[in-house]
Amino acid sequence: MKQLTRITMNSNVMGGKPCIRGLRVTVGTIVGLMASGHSPATILQAYPYLEEADIYEALAYAAWRVEEIEMPLI
Secondary structure, eight states, X not given: OOOOOSEEOOTTSGGGOOEXXXXXXXXXXXXXXXXXXXXXXXXXXXXXXXXXXXXXHHHHHHHHHXXXXXXXOO
């Protein structure tokens, strides 16, 4: 997987959730909008400070996260 440069996590922004470029738009928001049928064009209209590449990187990040296996440390 290529380096994801548009996804940031900062405990002072949205409680540390993965966000787009430090903005207050979470990966979960983008994925949720796409899952509910919104097109990238309508998302960009609602969030004009986003770029199309932000949307696709959010999707790539979400896909990568669901493939990760989390194991408890004992």
